[in-house]
Amino acid sequence: MPLRRTPPSTSKQVASLLQVLESDANQSSAPPTDTDNESSNVNNRNRNRPRKRQYDDELASFMVEMRKSIGILTKQQDTIQESIKDIKKQNTDIKESMDFISKQYEDMKNKLAKMELDRKSHLAHIQSLEQKVENLERSQKQSSIEIRNIPINKKESKQDLVQLVKKVGQSFQFSLSHAELEDTDVSDLLSLFDN
Numbered sequence: 001m002p003l004r005r006t007p008p009s010t011s012k013q014v015a016s017l018l019q020v021l022e023s024d025a026n027q028s029s030a031p032p033t034d035t036d037n038e039s040s041n042v043n044n045r046n047r048n049r050p051r052k053r054q055y056d057d058e059l060a061s062f063m064v065e066m067r068k069s070i071g072i073l074t075k076q077q078d079t080i081q082e083s084i085k086d087i088k089k090q091n092t093d094i095k096e097s098m099d100f101i102s103k104q105y106e107d108m109k110n111k112l113a114k115m116e117l118d119r120k121s122h123l124a125h126i127q128s129l130e131q132k133v134e135n136l137e138r139s140q141k142q143s144s145i146e147i148r149n150i151p152i153n154k155k156e157s158k159q160d161l162v163q164l165v166k167k168v169g170q171s172f173q174f175s176l177s178h179a180e181l182e183d184t185d186v187s188d189l190l191s192l193f194d195n
Contacts, residue, residue, distance in 0.1 A: 147168060153160065169175060 145165065145168075147164070150164065
């Protein structure tokens, strides 16, 4: 396939292009009027526009202030996060302490319940022992005689005390033989001295 080239431009095309360029140059050199602006759709650029924007200084100061504010907020957030970490640690410590105290409380509660049961059984045992002692005292007092206000003889023997009991019995017209006193009726014979 052979290559085809575009035909060389004709003089008519060159002439029309030159006219367009000249008319554009005339319009740009002439001062713009209101009618030109209204009739043409071409925007004219202001060639004397400054390179910097009008609000660059304000924007820069705003950016500096924003950076400072963000820095302050970051520091505040860091301190708050540290406080939160401390509070979380304290909460964890409190929870561990509460768990330990709860365990100790349960242990003490169980020990107290066991001690209460032991106490009740001890009280029941003490009551039964007191009852036995009371019964023994009653049975002992049924067969005992207490004689008061008799002269003190520091060298008394059991025989002397038996003779004394016989004399007291005779005075009440109650006769006891010496064998009865020694064998059956008298289990203990005591002489008590009050100082």
